[in-house]
Amino acid sequence: MPFVKKRLFFNNGFAMLSAIMLVVLVAGIAVEALKLSRINSAKTEKIYLREQTELHTLSAIQLTLLEIANKGFGSDCVNDFSTILDGLYVVDVKVHYIFSEDYTDCNMFTSTVSGEQNGTVILDISVKVEDESILPERISYFTRRIEKL
DSSP: OHHHHHHHHHHHHHHHHHHHHHHHHHHHHHHHHHHHHHHHHHHHHHHHHHHHHHHHHHHHHHHHHHHHHHHOSSSOOOOEEEEEETTTEEEEEEEEEEESSOOTTSOEEEEOOSTTTTTEEEEEEEEEEOOTTTOSSOEEEEEEEEEEO
């Protein structure tokens, strides 16, 4: 009988050791899953902000063209346009005009000779996310568009 008791004691110790090893293994897998989730979340946030800056570029184009239409081409041309969209996206637009006439207050790119080019603007649009509380690195998007007035 004493032999049976020793055998049971050995089995209980092995079961306890196996349970501890299983808990450690599951905890290790859970830690790795959390690390991958955090990395994936940061990538998703960066992709989302990048897509939003591209979409806000289209909004900036429309806002700039609206501002140009409101002010006209007299003594008060829109040469620079800046705004903040959604409280996060900093928009800066530089406007260059192409006209057959020379407007002195307008930022002229060139004087044109053809009728098709007359009344065209070149827009240099820059949209940035500079809030470091969201992402440590700065996200910026730049594009140049040619629009007909």
